[in-house]
Amino acid sequence: AQTVTQSQPEMSVQEAETVTLSCTYDTSESDYYLFWYKQPPSRQMILVIRQEAYKQQNATENRFSVNFQKAAKSFSLKISDSQLGDAAMYFCAYRSEGGGADGLTFGKGTHLIIQP
């Protein structure tokens, strides 16, 4: 079974600074998907960014980018120019590639605090 580990229960960053959230995972599969979801106090789960394991290029979405290291099974999220609205729980998630109705395996989350 796959596991996802987020080793930082909480991170704090000054507004406009850059912060990196860590995620590692364990799998024996070669093809899979990785995601970062954001959960603000409203509790809505919002997709931040996704990465296909077969792609070597790191995904980027505006101020959000990932550092995907397949050999090291590492998938960190970098948030540049942090904004107050970025304050939330961030969850790293893994999904198998092989067809079928596979659910996501989540890490335990990192609580991101933005200091004004």
Place this chain on the structure above:
Amino acid sequence: DTAVSQTPKYLVTQMGNDKSIKCEQNLGHDTMYWYKQDSKKFLKIMFSYNNKELIINETVPNRFSPKSPDKAHLNLHINSLELGDSAVYFCASSPFGALRQETQYFGPGTRLLVL
């Protein structure tokens, strides 16, 4: 337009009762899911379902059962509610098939409190 909706948003009930949570998606997706988020914010898959198969997480008690009247709906029925069932329940959906569109889209969640 809400892509994945759930009702109710809040549910307070007594131990031993039977309750249902409804989920609807208007994305045309083939696969729907139920997740449970516990008091420590940990999210865990409960069920995955499409029109061909139901996949049940082996840790889910059989008091929980998904019911799908059609492709756009996947409701969650819970019998004989227990205190430990208190959590936030999320519905999600995703496309299914050959397309590499594996992103799951989540509903707003239903906070269940069992007294």
